[in-house]
Structures are given as C-alpha cells and as structure tokens.
Amino acid sequence: MKMVNGQQIIQLFEEFAPKKYALEGDPIGLQIGTLNKPVHNVMIALDVLEEVVDEAIANDVDLIIAHHPIIFRPLKKLVTDNTNGRIVEKLIKHDIAVYAAHTNLDVTPGGVNDMLAQALQLENIEVLSPTMEESSLGLGRIGTLKSDLTLEEFAKFVKEALDAPGVRVVGDLTSKVRKVAVLGGDGNKYFSQAKFKGADVYVTGDFYYHTAHDAMNMGLNIVDPGHNVEKVMKQGTADVLNEKCAEKQFDVRIFSSEIDTNPFTFL
Secondary structure (H helix, E strand, O other): OEOOEHHHHHHHHHHHOOHHHOOOOOOOEEEEOOOOOEOOEEEEEOOOOHHHHHHHHHOOOOEEEEOOOOOOOOOOOOOOOOHHHHHHHHHHHOOOEEEEOOHHHHHOOOOHHHHHHHHOOOEEEEEEEEOOOOOOOEEEEEEEEEEEEEHHHHHHHHHHHOOOOOOEEEOOOOOEEEEEEEEEEEOHHHHHHHHHOOOOEEEEEOOOHHHHHHHHHOOOEEEEOOHHHHHHHHHHHHHHHHHHHHHHOEOOEEEEOOOOOOOOOOO
C-alpha cells in the first residue's frame, strides 16, 4: 500500500466531480487548511457543524470532504467565543483540512442527484435542468417508476427510501404518478422545468408556500422530504473514493460521517 497526501485524494475526487461542473460563484474547493500533507483518514460529510468536527477529531481525520461549504459568504471576522469561530479554531488546531464540493457534486454523473434517483428506483433517467452545453450535465434528474403509484403511496415510499423523518405533499393524494423529477437541496427554481418535461411529481427540498400554490395551479404534485436527504452523498461519495483509492493502492481510510445534521424534528 502507498502513502498518500491530500492533493492526491482531491485529484481523484475531482476526476469524479470536476470543479468546472460547479455553478458560477459557488464557493467550492479547499476552504480551510492545506492539502500538502500526508492523509490517513478522510471523512465525507454533508455539513460541517461543531458535532461533525468533534467526530472528525475523535477519528483522527486529516481531511473532510463536505457537500455544503463551511464558508459560503466572505468572513468579516472570526471570533472563537461563538460556534462558527470555534469550529474553525478546532479545525486549525487539529490540522483538519476542509474541502467543499457543492454544485459540482450535484451536477456530475453519479453524484448527488443520480444517488437520489437511484434511491427512488427511477428508470430511464435523464438530466432535469442542463447547466452546460452538453445536455447530459446538469441539475436534477427525471425518470419513471416501474409502475404507477398514488401520490400518497409514492410520498410514503420517498420518506422510507430517502430516510426522511417526514415529507410535505402538494397535490391530490389519490392521483396517479409515474414520471418523477428529483433535485437535491432547494429546488424551487426548477419546478416549471419539471412540469415542462412531463413530471407527474417533483421531489425536492425547502419548497416555498407561494411556489407550492404555483405548482398546484399547473397540476404538478410536490413531495418535499427536506434538504437533509442530500445525506445520501456521504456513503455514496465514500464508496466512489474508496474504489478509486483501492485501484491506486492508496493506504487511506475513507468513511462517512455518522452525525445527523438535520436541524428539523417532526412531531
């Protein structure tokens, strides 16, 4: 087995999810620390919260690859008396680098949206909203179920398949659905494209009240399992990187964070 550094790990990762796939202005890449160091333990996380950092420290992690950027807007100050400051302080003190892969991991083939589509057992999968000249690259996916379900049956299936604590549903629960659009995270901007491409139901997170009215008026059903279902990327990305590192015979442990970062509780 070969020793490996952070640059080599990220080089393999970017073969899977190239930076050029990210939407303009998306804060991706190395955000904290250095990649110019030996790496023994890599953790894949959805969010970099303080509990996640504590988990990384307990596991002697050298590098966190996260879907949601830890620094999304420019920092004006860094005060270690508050949570955000403590997170950065802990990362630096324990020499843990943080690399963010956001919309590039959404867009890339085999990335977050394909992971969600596969979890929903969709067939004949295509890109929902192309972001490049090449129509095979873009946000969201659209495909078909093996057989018709009622909206109620499908919503219950989504909750189980995506391990969501609950789902919000817009539409007639007795209506039949077969063609499904899915987009991880906040998909409010893309519901019209889902309808235009013939979707009976659109699965996405953070759906707005008035946007739900617009979707209802155009006859598009909505199932909202929350933003946190993007957690599917943790094990999925770990599996991809483990396979790539095994091919290179890299001596490194890559694993997914076990911390639940969903801020919402359903009663």
